[in-house]
Amino acid sequence: MTIIFQPILHHTLVYIDNLLLFSGTPDEHHKFLQQFFQIIQEYGIMISDKKSTITTTFVDFLGMKIQDGHYQPGPHIAQELLHFFESNFTKKQVQQFLGIINYIRDFLPHVNHHTSKLSALLKKNPPSWLEIHSDAVKQLKQIAHNPPPLKLITDGKQILQIDASDESWGAILLEECNGKETFIAYASGQFPDTQKHYHTIYKEILAVKTSIKKFEFHLIGHRFLIRLDNSAFPNILNFK
Incomplete structure (x- = not known):
């Protein structure tokens, strides 16, 4: 299914036989709908009228409520x-x-x-x-x-905020638009026993590495800011 919808994949979410087509404006949406119907006609794909919703600002997709740019x-x-x-x-x-x-x-x-x-x-x-x-x-x-809704990522500045303690680490992916920061996703984990004796700065480096891997889907191809509360971290990056 992913290969079939490759021409509009940047505006389509595909999960098995579930499809979500999204866009920024009504005109843009109409354009992608035309492409969508051309594709399903070409490949002989049948869609259910009862299970389909067209041009809506709210959708329940795979157990997630999506509305107004949040889910x-x-x-x-x-x-x-x-x-x-x-x-x-x-x-x-x-x-x-x-x-x-x-x-x-x-x-x-x-x-x-x-x-x-x-x-x-x-x-x-x-x-x-x-x-x-x-x-x-x-x-x-x-x-x-009642977890707070998260923002669907757009073209704003992405910020990866990291925190590490003796046994665990936490990360928040944020997006800054018009001077306002909104939450995109959270991540957290435990350090294995072999790493719990590491110095805090090395734990934060591990947390950064793991968080980037976790949020790779959002971060790949984009410049982003890493935010830490450890002033020594930039010096390590400049170390030769």
């Missing part, structure tokens, strides 16, 4: 989390719970701080269920209940 998870995702009790998960329940959280992790800052406690229960010799695990479930339910 956020539908309320059904938070409802799924409420089905889980907050104690004594089985291994399968831990996997299911984390699977739902991972689907919306781009909306949740420092989510790994909580998920790492539950991920420990999936190891070969897991610890017993403790209060910290119940607290992690409660916190994740709370922050996932």
